[in-house]
Amino acid sequence: xxxxxxxxxxxxxxxxxxxxxxxxxxxxxxxxxxxxxxxxxxxxxxxxxxxxxxxxxxxxxxxxxxxxxxxxxxxxxxxxxxxxxxxxxxxxxxxxxxxxxxxxxxxxxxxxxxxxxxxxxxxxxxxxxxxxxxxxxxxxxxxxxxxxxxxxxxxxxxxxxxxxxxxxxxxxxxxxxxxxxxxxxxxxxxxxxxxxxxxxxxxxxxxxxxxxxxxxxxxxxxxxxxxxxxxxxxxxxxxxxxxxxxxxxxxxxxxxxxxxxxxxxxxxxxxxxxxxxxxxxxxxxxxxxxxxxxxxxxxxxxxxxxxxxxxxxxxxxxxxxxxxxxxxxxxxxxxxxxxxxxxxxxxxxxxxxx
Numbered sequence: 001x002x003x004x005x006x007x008x009x010x011x012x013x014x015x016x017x018x019x020x021x022x023x024x025x026x027x028x029x030x031x032x033x034x035x036x037x038x039x040x041x042x043x044x045x046x047x048x049x050x051x052x053x054x055x056x057x058x059x060x061x062x063x064x065x066x067x068x069x070x071x072x073x074x075x076x077x078x079x080x081x082x083x084x085x086x087x088x089x090x091x092x093x094x095x096x097x098x099x100x101x102x103x104x105x106x107x108x109x110x111x112x113x114x115x116x117x118x119x120x121x122x123x124x125x126x127x128x129x130x131x132x133x134x135x136x137x138x139x140x141x142x143x144x145x146x147x148x149x150x151x152x153x154x155x156x157x158x159x160x161x162x163x164x165x166x167x168x169x170x171x172x173x174x175x176x177x178x179x180x181x182x183x184x185x186x187x188x189x190x191x192x193x194x195x196x197x198x199x200x201x202x203x204x205x206x207x208x209x210x211x212x213x214x215x216x217x218x219x220x221x222x223x224x225x226x227x228x229x230x231x232x233x234x235x236x237x238x239x240x241x242x243x244x245x246x247x248x249x250x251x252x253x254x255x256x257x258x259x260x261x262x263x264x265x266x267x268x269x270x271x272x273x274x275x276x277x278x279x280x281x282x283x284x285x286x287x288x289x290x291x292x293x294x295x296x297x298x299x300x301x302x303x304x305x306x307x308x309x310x311x312x313x314x315x316x317x318x319x320x321x322x323x324x325x326x327x328x329x330x331x332x333x334x335x336x337x338x339x340x341x342x343x344x345x346x347x348x349x350x351x352x353x354x
Contacts, residue, residue: 079319084205091285
């Protein structure tokens with residue numbers, strides 16, 4: 001099947017970048033030719049997606065054989081979905097960043113900062129919506145700082161987001177003083193209460209599904225998504241074709257920050273507290289999930305569905321290791337092996353194959 005965004009009519013001055021791409025050296029056009037320029041936005045049933053579904057199914061079979069009573073229990077399935085939801089929302093934002101040819105090492109630290117800022121005593125006085133607004137505002141602010149440094153600095157994404165990682169972690173520690181901030185707003189804690197489940201589905205999983213659906217639509221059915229893929233495939237060609245690369249990068253990192261804010265609020269509801277250690281190593285988990293989901297680290301290609309499956313694979317592996325009382329070191333080795341295999345498959349699989 002063909003993947004990509006639907007075409008939209010445009011006036012001659014409206015979207016020159018999408019209707020008349022500037023040719024690249026060698027006759028390739030951005031977003032239409034060459035391995036890095038090919039637009040593969042959201043394939044639901046491509047080879048990579050089907051492979052991940054097979055891995056996920058195999059993990060479920062292993063769980064059903066080794067711990068049938070525990071793994072197949074409804075409560076355990078709900079637990080897997082809940083745990084996947086928080087890092088999953090972060091991964092959606094990271095997928096956009098990587099598709100654009102960037103990287104974001106600060107997502108875990110931003111989650112920590114947003115979680116402690118929205119759980120201060122002063123913030124909790126404003127209740128549910130005050131906490132949610134604060135988490136989103138902190139995430140957006142950090143994302144804008146990253147985007148400004150990278151787009152207008154200009155600064156290498158690795159360095160800019162690494163600096164944000166250190167700064168956000170330090171500020172989170174300063175706010176908490178190393179202490180745990182307990183959530184006292186009942187409406188926030190009710191999000192993880194079983195009485196609030198909808199047809200047996202945890203509210204956090206519903207939020208995750210909504211973010212995934214919105215992310216898929218933005219990537220596959222909007223100009224924003226097409227521009228993201230274009231600058232990831234060839235930023236210079238995209239600029240010559242009329243796309244404001246700097247502004248696009250700023251918005252992409254802002255989007256990643258918003259996802260971190262949402263994830264921070266979800267994590268606060270799940271743990272019932274805000275801590276400066278929240279979101280530890282989220283950046284590595286999110287990047288790894290996006291990679292095994294088919295997103296190229298060099299940019300220009302990626303899928304939201306693949307990233308979601310990557311999150312589910314890693315979460316299921318963690319669950320299986322816990323149920324079988326296996327060491328966490330073995331779990332990390334297994335994750336590393338999966339990442340290596342996924343990258344090798346990316347190098348061997350033709351870029352347009354579906």
